[in-house]
Amino acid sequence: VAARVRAAAALTLVDDPTSPAAFAGHALDDAGAPARPTTLASGGAPFAAGPWGSARRSGPRWQLARAPTHLELAAGAATAGALESAVAAGVVLDGVRDLRLDDDGYVVVRVSRARELARGQRTGRVWGDLELRGDVGELLAGVIGVSSDRAAVALADDGPARDALVPWLVTRGELAGGPLADARGGR
Amino acid sequence: VTAPALAPLLRALDRRTFALDDWGARVTAGSVGWRRRVGDDRRGGEQALGHVRAVVHRDVPAGRGSATIDVDAGPSTPFAELVAEALDRAMSTIGPAWTSPPPAAPARVAVADPAIARPVDAADQLEQLVLDAAATHGASVRALDVEVVGETVSVATSRGLDASWPQTALTVRALLVRGDRHARVERSARRLSDLALDAAIAGALADADRIAAAAPTPAGRVRVALEAPALLHGGLGLFAAFVAQADPGLERQGLVAARAGRPIVDGATAAAEPLTLTSDGTLPFGLASTPIADVGDPVRRFALVERGLVRGLALDAREAALRGAQANGGVRGLLVPAGPTDADALLTDAGPVLLVEAWHWLALEPVTGELRARIALGRLHAAAGARDVRGGIVRADALAALALARRSRELASTPRYRGPRRWLLGELAVDGG
Numbered sequence: 001v002a003a004r005v006r007a008a009a010a011l012t013l014v015d016d017p018t019s020p021a022a023f024a025g026h027a028l029d030d031a032g033a034p035a036r037p038t039t040l041a042s043g044g045a046p047f048a049a050g051p052w053g054s055a056r057r058s059g060p061r062w063q064l065a066r067a068p069t070h071l072e073l074a075a076g077a078a079t080a081g082a083l084e085s086a087v088a089a090g091v092v093l094d095g096v097r098d099l100r101l102d103d104d105g106y107v108v109v110r111v112s113r114a115r116e117l118a119r120g121q122r123t124g125r126v127w128g129d130l131e132l133r134g135d136v137g138e139l140l141a142g143v144i145g146v147s148s149d150r151a152a153v154a155l156a157d158d159g160p161a162r163d164a165l166v167p168w169l170v171t172r173g174e175l176a177g178g179p180l181a182d183a184r185g186g187r
Numbered sequence: 188v189t190a191p192a193l194a195p196l197l198r199a200l201d202r203r204t205f206a207l208d209d210w211g212a213r214v215t216a217g218s219v220g221w222r223r224r225v226g227d228d229r230r231g232g233e234q235a236l237g238h239v240r241a242v243v244h245r246d247v248p249a250g251r252g253s254a255t256i257d258v259d260a261g262p263s264t265p266f267a268e269l270v271a272e273a274l275d276r277a278m279s280t281i282g283p284a285w286t287s288p289p290p291a292a293p294a295r296v297a298v299a300d301p302a303i304a305r306p307v308d309a310a311d312q313l314e315q316l317v318l319d320a321a322a323t324h325g326a327s328v329r330a331l332d333v334e335v336v337g338e339t340v341s342v343a344t345s346r347g348l349d350a351s352w353p354q355t356a357l358t359v360r361a362l363l364v365r366g367d368r369h370a371r372v373e374r375s376a377r378r379l380s381d382l383a384l385d386a387a388i389a390g391a392l393a394d395a396d397r398i399a400a401a402a403p404t405p406a407g408r409v410r411v412a413l414e415a416p417a418l419l420h421g422g423l424g425l426f427a428a429f430v431a432q433a434d435p436g437l438e439r440q441g442l443v444a445a446r447a448g449r450p451i452v453d454g455a456t457a458a459a460e461p462l463t464l465t466s467d468g469t470l471p472f473g474l475a476s477t478p479i480a481d482v483g484d485p486v487r488r489f490a491l492v493e494r495g496l497v498r499g500l501a502l503d504a505r506e507a508a509l510r511g512a513q514a515n516g517g518v519r520g521l522l523v524p525a526g527p528t529d530a531d532a533l534l535t536d537a538g539p540v541l542l543v544e545a546w547h548w549l550a551l552e553p554v555t556g557e558l559r560a561r562i563a564l565g566r567l568h569a570a571a572g573a574r575d576v577r578g579g580i581v582r583a584d585a586l587a588a589l590a591l592a593r594r595s596r597e598l599a600s601t602p603r604y605r606g607p608r609r610w611l612l613g614e615l616a617v618d619g620g
Contacts, residue, residue, distance in 0.1 A: 010409065047317040051225055052567070060222060061219065061334075063221065063223065063230070064230065065223075065225075066225070071353065098550055100548045100550070102563075103369065103371070103547070104547075104578075106547075106561070106575075106578065106620065108580070108620075110550075133620050134620075169213060172618070176618060176620070183492065187409065
C-alpha cells in the first residue's frame with residue numbers, strides 16, 4: 001500500500017529512534033547497527049518502500065524484524081483551534097476504537113465521537129460510534145491542515161514498543177455508521 | 188524432546204506438602220524451528236521452549252485460596268521460590284470452598300505428527316514446499332514466516348494424575364507475488380499433510396486474479412452466504428461469539444445473550460434448521476485437541492447449543508465444582524451437523540445471494556455478537572447469473588445470523604471445525620466501500 005500512497009505536501013513523516021522524546025529510543029538497534037532518523041514521506045513524494053525502521057526484537061520468539069520506533073508527523077503552523085475555526089462544515093473525530101487497513105489501501109477508522117463543526121464553531125452536537133472510510137492515499141493526499149500542537153501516543157500491540165508524535169489533521173473523507181446512517185456517504 | 192522442568196517443579200511442590208492442600212502442574216518442553224524471509228533478508232534458527240503452568244491451593248476453614256505460577260522455564264528457574272511465593276498469594280485469595288475432582292483418564296487423541304522428528308528440519312522442509320509450490324504456479328515469495336513447534340506436554344497433580352504426550356504445531360504465513368498481483372496464505376495445523384500448501388497457494392493466487400477483475404459490491408440489504416473459510420476467518424471466525432457465550436464468568440454476571448435452557452436468540456428453536464453446536468477436544472490432530480486440559484482438567488465433549496437452546500458452559504475444575512457439575516476442559520474443536528440442502532441449492536432457492544468467500548478483516552464483539560467484516564472476495568448470485576464482487580462491509584448480529592442460518596449437506600474440515608461447508612445467513616446490511 002505504502003508504495004502507491006502520496007501524502008499531501010504538508011505532511012512530513014519521520015521515524016527517529018534517536019529522538020529524546022522516543023519511548024523506546026536507542027542509539028544502537030537490536031542488530032547492533034547505529035540508529036538514525038529515516039524520512040518516510042515528505043514534500044508530496046510517494047512513501048518510502050518498506051520494511052521501515054530499525055531491527056527490533058519482539059514477539060514470543062524474540063525474533064528480529066524491522067519496525068518503526070518513534071514516528072513523528074511534523075507540526076504545522078496553526079493551532080488545532082485555529083484549524084477548526086477555518087472549517088465551514090465538518091466534524092471533529094476522536095477516540096479511535098479500531099482501525100483496519102487492507103491490502104487494497106482501503107482504511108476504516110472506527111471512532112467513539114464526532115463533534116459537529118459549523119462556521120468554525122463546535123455546535124455541541126455529538127454523534128457516537130462512527131466510521132471514517134476511504135482510500136488511505138486519498139485521505140492523506142487530501143490533508144489541507146496540520147496543527148502546531150501534537151499529542152504523544154504509545155502504540156501497544158504485539159510488536160516492539162514504539163510511539164508516535166502526531167498533530168491534528170484536516171482532511172475530507174466519507175463518514176458512515178451509527179446514528180449518521182441516514183447521512184451515509186456524506187463527506 | 189524432554190520435559191526437564193517437571194522434575195525440579197515436582198521436587199519444589201513436594202517440599203511444600205505441609206502447606207499445600209492441592210496442586211496441578213503442566214509443563215511443556217521442546218523446541219521451535221523457524222524460518223523468516225522478507226525480500227532478500229533470510230533468517231532462521233531453532234530455539235528451546237520450556238513453559239510451566241502450575242496452580243496451588245490452600246484450604247482453610249474460610250474456604251479455598253488458589254494461586255498460579257506461569258513462567259517460561261529453564262535450568263535455572265527458581266521453582267522453590269516460585270512455589271513459596273504462590274502459596275503466600277493463595278492465602279490472600281480465599282474464596283468459597285471447593286475440592287478438585289478425582290483424576291480422569293486422559294482422552295485418547297493424537298496431536299503430534301509422527302513425520303516430524305526435529306522441528307528445525309520440518310521448518311526447512313516447509314520453507315522449501317512453499318517456495319516450490321509458488322514457483323510451480325508462477326509466483327515468487329515476497330515474505331514468508333514458518334514455524335514448527337515440537338514439544339512434550341506433561342501434566343501431574345497431587346491427586347495422582349501423571350500423564351505425558353507429544354504434540355506438534357505448524358504455522359505458515361506467506362505473501363506471494365505474481366505479476367502485479369499479490370496473495371496471502373496463512374495455514375496452521377498439527378500435521379504437515381494437513382496444511383495442503385499447494386492447494387492453498389494455487390487457490391490464493393486464483394483468488395487474487397478474480398479480485399482484480401471483480402466489481403465493487405453493491406450496497407443494500409441482501410441474503411448473505413458464507414463459505415467455510417469466511418465463516419472461520421482467523422480460526423474461529425463468527426463462532427467466537429458462541430465461545431464467549433459459554434464463558435461461565437460472563438454467564439454469572441448475566442452478560443450472555445441467554446441462560447442455559449433458553450433460546451440463544453429469539454426464534455432460534457423455531458428456525459428451519461435449529462442450530463446444534465458441540466465442543467469436542469478429541470478431534471484427531473485438532474489444533475484445540477488435547478488429552479488433558481489446563482493443569483489436570485478432563486476433556487469432555489459437550490453441547491454449547493442444542494436445537495437452538497443454550498446448553499453447556501466451558502467449565503474448568505473450579506467452575507464445575509462450584510456449580511456441582513462436571514468439568515469439561517473448555518471449548519475446543521467445534522462440531523456442527525450437516526444441513527439437508529445441497530450447497531449449490533442454497534444459492535438458487537430464491538432471490539439474489541451474496542456468497543462471501545474471503546474477508547479482508549472481521550471485527551467481532553464476542554459478548555454482544557456485533558459483527559463488522561469487509562469482503563475481500565464474494566460472488567453475487569442472481570437470476571441473471573453470477574459475478575465476482577469485492578469490497579463492502581457486512582454488519583450483522585453473528586449469534587442471530589448463525590442460529591437462524593440454513594446449512595449445506597457438504598461438510599468442511601479444518602483443525603478446529605467439522606461442519607457444513609456453506610451457510611446461508613438471513614438478509615444482512617452491506618455498506619459500500
